[in-house]
Amino acid sequence: MTSKKRVVVIGAGLAGVTLARRLGELGTPALLVGDEEHRPYNRVLLAEVLAGRYGPEVIALPAPAGLLRGRVTGIDRAGRTVRCADGSVIAYDTLVLATGSNAVLPPLRGLFAPDHELPEGVHAFRTMDDCLELSKAVRPGVRAVVVGGGLLGVSAARALAVRGAQVVLAQQSERLMERQLDPAASALVRRHLEGLGVEVHTECRVRDARGVGGAVRSVELADGYALGADLVVLACGVRPRTGLAREAGLDVGRGVLVDDELRTSDPHIRAVGDCAEHAGRVYGLAAPALEQAGALAELLAGDGTARYTGTRALTRLTLTGADGPFDPFDLAAFGETDPRPGDDVVQLADATRGTYRKVVVRDDRLVGGVLVGELGTVGALARAWEGAEPLPSDGGPLLHLLTQDGGS
DSSP, X not given: OOOSSOEEEEOOSHHHHHHHHHHHHTTOOEEEEEOOSSOOBOGGGHHHHHTTSSOGGGGBOOOOSOEEEOOEEEEETTXXXXXXXXXXXXXXXXXXXXXXXXXXXXXXBTOSOTTSXXXXXXXXXXXXXXXXXXXXXXXXXXXXEEEOOSHXXXXXXXXXXXXXXXXXXXXXXXXXXXXXXXXXXXXXXXXXXXXXXXXXXXXXXXXXXXXXXXXXXXXXXXTSOEEEOSEEEEOOOEEEOOHXXXXXXXXXXXXXXXXXXOBOSSTTEEEOGGGEEETTBOOOSHHHHHHHHHHHHHHHTTOTTOOOOOOOOXXXXXXXXXXXXXXXXXXXXXXXXXXXXXXXXXXXXXXXXXXXXXXXXXXXXXXXXXXXXXXXXXHHHHHHHHHTOOOOTTSXXXXXXXXXXXXX
């Protein structure tokens, strides 16, 4: 590498690849170090691979020229080098942590074998390897229990169902996707899954995974009820990968703490994506990761005015499957979907078509919304929300935003 200022990026996920590619376009090539054997890919679309809609090659990301496969095991801040598992040492002038996040594994009895490996039939759902192992195990009639009813669990349950599995979804809280959706929208998601044959249990805690000969055979609920299982999918959320940062002595909260220049407590180390915590927020979403990567690329390429000041992130999920009788199911949520006292709420629901639209207005400004099915209005609503400009007082334009058919 001939650049006087050597940029090394650890992590070949969406944030790391986007940053390295953008830096190359700006004339500041970077060395990208990724620890997965697969070509970099868009993790958001793993459920589509599991459902059989896409092959792994379809969700691959355009890899930048400087990609090194290896696992970084330590950072020497004084010497400005990183150590790799194969014994090699890489020098840097600027180091960027784009290490992403790990799947949260719940504290279930019987979860780990003596060698700390998951028992046969128990899978996390976070990486391409997880996805491919699950795909090999799924067949029509297989009994699958998905633990976790958030965005990831709902996606996994849908994908397994369209592959012909008998799916039970166990969610500890009172409704599905409670972080993104209000009760009415959550009920529509549940209805959709149940229409595919998914058995949904809410307010239901799984406490034990039981097996025979090292392979899972059932899971036990907190009330003692046992569910037969050939597969168990753990979809209990993600946690920022901060191990390298902690061991190097960087300031870490829930994620690696960064300022508006994505700088950590070490001026020579930056962080972006799922592992970064900015202004008290760890986003764990694609849009903020892309914005952070873009801002940091401008900064490292010499634009001293570039800053990252936060993302008003919209969560969007399209549940599809392999070609067949299953219609796609779309939803989107942004901002505050639960109104405060004094807020105005506009709702439109069509039980027959399974569509639902709701927006929350505060002080004549759109502060949040949730839409399920027929998302033609989502683009216009998101732009009104992002702009944070006062809405006309007669309410007509807002109703138009809710009912128009374009702009997504």
